[in-house]
Amino acid sequence: MSVDCTVSDDGRRLIAELSGALGLGDVADLRVKLLKCLAEQPEALLIDLSALTLTDPLALHVFVAVRRQAARWPGIPFLLCAAEPYTGNLLRGAAYRTVPRFPTLQAAREHAGLERHTLSVLSDELLPISGAARQARNVATDACLRWDLPDLLAPASLVASELVSNVVDHAHTMMTLRVTLRPRFLHIAVRDGVAGEPLRRVNEGAASMRGRGLLLVEATAHSWGWLPTDNGKVVWASLQVS
Template sequence: MTLVRLSGGLDLDTMRTVHTVLDGCLTRQPDALVVDLADTTVRNRLALSVFAATARRAAGWPAVPLVLCAPPPEAASWLAQSTACRVVPVRRDYAEAARAASAAAVPRLRERLEPVAEACRRARELVGDACARWRLPEAAGPASLVLSELVGNVVRHAGTPMQVTLTLRRPYLHLAVADGSGVPARIGSPDPRAEGGRGLMLVRAVAQRWGSAPAGHGKVVWATLPAI
């Protein structure tokens, strides 16, 4: 669980910094994200929409529950009145927020892999283990294909150790691979006669959604598939 303590004034200018910080926390795929507002002065109630935007982004990917805690009385009242912010749970203190976040956490499987040829085989094994544990037999084939391509891209291009994460948040199975290269993953235009270079095209064709986001000094490439 990641805890972020905000301090100072929250307005339409500083909300951009808050959004960047929270977005960076989400790319690390914690089990939950708790934001402590005890030392925050809300100068513009519209700035509270940053939490609703973050919660919606977290729900789509990386399937991380977001909980606010200890808002000052006026901010708590504004959060309760805001239709947009009703998607964000608010608790009285950190202890209550931690319990709520733990209750909302979803199944997640992580493993660190080295950039070697065997990593793709291990990725397929992880998908098989996860889909068996979570009773998703029909998702195993497509998910194995997608995760193998994501891992293979790290082996071929980034050449760094990687963190593989599988998450079940119905109705989707989320797959993510974080590596140490800051070069964004992009779909290229391979030569039709070339044997390789189509990995991300295949990911796009099979996955419901996919994307690439900065994560620390590297990036994380993720994809979601129906959890069936």
């Protein structure tokens, strides 16, 4: 990969400083690096383009794709800043109108600060044992009661239980359950220590009342998906707040 991506923590925001020459051959690796930043669930992700040049303008579409994911989950601002003149002119085109752009990193920081709002978050560290799904339901129930979301009690409990059961049944690692309330969605995410796409397999048999699979999550949630992390993955689902 001819593009370097250096990530730093600016309070609750992440800043990804890109340098080198971006071409189509770099898009796949850069996309994964930026998705890993989103998986950390920061309050905002700022992309510093000041040291980046282009070898193929089409490679800029990677930012559209990552911004789309940021909007779906974790629902955070994704901001481009400090592009050199040629790249900046291209980013003004209609194809990139959905991606916010700022002339400097400081301007992007200030904008992210204005958009900051106090998040409602509950999280728990869970062992991959039989009682984990029950604890996940308890956390989801607690979140909905605290935040006055009675209509989401049942679906949130189901989604949390299934995401955790999938880790218990297949990943067998420690996991972090995180429930976050944002303006339009209740987000439920489970991070585990196994890389790769989560298994979408329904466990059959009367003896098992859990682990019925991600098909239930897909049927219940407004949207769901997964992102890679440095040492595993995050599987997430969103429930629309009425």
